Amino acid sequence: MRKIIFWILLIGTGIFSIMPHLLPGYWLGDIFSHFKLQYLLFLLLLLPAGLVLFRKKLVPLIPVLLLLLWNARFILPLYLEGPIQEEASGGGISILAINLLASNTNYAEALGLIAEKNPDVVILLEVSPQWEEQLEVLTVDFPFHHLLPQKNNFGIGILSKNPVKTEVSHFNRDFPPSLHSKLEIDGHLVSILATHPVPPVGQAAFELRNEQLQAIEELSATQAGNFIVVGDLNTSSYSTHFQNLLLKGELRDSRKGSGIAATWPADLPFMRTTLDHFLLKGSMKVLKRTTERDIGSDHLPIFIRLGF
Structure with missing residues (x-):
């Protein structure tokens, strides 16, 4: 039963993560696009839960890792690219x-x-x-x-x-x-x-x-x-x-x-x-x-x- 719940949660997170980009012309799909951080954090919780459920077998966790990477690609550039400039003299x-x-x-x-x-x-x-x-x-x-x-x-x-x-x-x-x-x-x-x-x-x-x-x-x-x-x-x-x-x-x-x-x-x-x-x-x-x-x-x- 726990494994079924795990797969339901994973599939649901996957749908919310990817659907906005498959259906960009649909208003509800676009709204789901705004919560990448929440999906990322939820997947980080699913990962150790999956390790316990599947006794550290990695194959069932590949979808979790792929979705983590998918959501992270929207967030990490905000931290890693274009650092703020040092305070400059002048106006x-x-x-x-x-x-x-x-x-x-x-x-x-x-x-x-x-x-x-x-x-x-x-x-x-x-x-x-x-x-x-x-x-x-x-x-x-x-x-x-x-x-x-x-x-x-x-x-x-x-x-x-x-x-x-x-x-x-x-x-x-x-x-x-x-x-x-x-x-x-x-x-x-x-x-x-x-x-x-x-x-x-x-x-x-x-x-x-x-x-x-x-x-x-x-x-x-x-x-x-x-x-x-x-x-x-x-x-x-x-x-x-x-x-x-x-x-x-x-x-x-x-x-x-x-x-x-x-x-x-x-x-x-x-x-x-x-x-x-x-x-x-x-x-x-x-x-x-x-x-x-x-x-x-x-x-x-x-x-x-x-x-x-």
């Missing part, structure tokens, strides 16, 4: 991105984190009319700002210490608003796209999210200088659609060398995956990248410092 830019959660009323936590990190730019998602009122106190330290509050979960905003030109973009489609901002830092032009595609719950929403990711790919491909995509992309790096975004948009994942940096769900650490991203193009180097403390949202904030 740079620091950005704090926060998904506030429209229903979150822990205003002091978010404001306190912004004061503590003291970034050059703050990107805010899920800006509601109530949040807009609370954020008013920040306009002294961030005199250049553009807030677009919404009564749904797709309000968005940017706060900057430096002059910034911002345009609202829907990519000529029925997408939630994105902000495309341009500013100059220490003589370097930087373009920032703050964006928040819809959660891919259901096939229609899944396809809409993918269409917005494709629109971001196309925009990124036209950017010749320093370009940053930041926001809750509602996809992890394990998804085929995210990989296409990097490849076709000529972008790189800022997490390379610093690890998974999981951000959602904030209140379930054992289930966390990474939906919040900084994607980069151009000559910028990652000097520091951190996942910040819980501020009452369902997402953890992320912070980055870039040098030129």
Whole structure:
């Protein structure tokens, strides 16, 4: 009976691990792609259990080892590739991105984190009319700002210490608003796209999210200088659609060398995956990248410092 349970668990983990890549056009399959770390850890538990059950015979454990390698290939590069650069002399830019959660009323936590990190730019998602009122106190330290509050979960905003030109973009489609901002830092032009595609719950929403990711790919491909995509992309790096975004948009994942940096769900650490991203193009180097403390949202904030 124990061996039957072992095979059921192994086959189930195998289906969840591989199905998203066999059926990338199916919304539920794509959701299963986001939990590679959990599959990897579960397989690491199955391995010693299998050794005991099969009396150290290796042949029955070959599928476990193959699935371990399959899931590890999505995770290990985040730790082994592209180490973070040493702190450089001269200027740079620091950005704090926060998904506030429209229903979150822990205003002091978010404001306190912004004061503590003291970034050059703050990107805010899920800006509601109530949040807009609370954020008013920040306009002294961030005199250049553009807030677009919404009564749904797709309000968005940017706060900057430096002059910034911002345009609202829907990519000529029925997408939630994105902000495309341009500013100059220490003589370097930087373009920032703050964006928040819809959660891919259901096939229609899944396809809409993918269409917005494709629109971001196309925009990124036209950017010749320093370009940053930041926001809750509602996809992890394990998804085929995210990989296409990097490849076709000529972008790189800022997490390379610093690890998974999981951000959602904030209140379930054992289930966390990474939906919040900084994607980069151009000559910028990652000097520091951190996942910040819980501020009452369902997402953890992320912070980055870039040098030129």
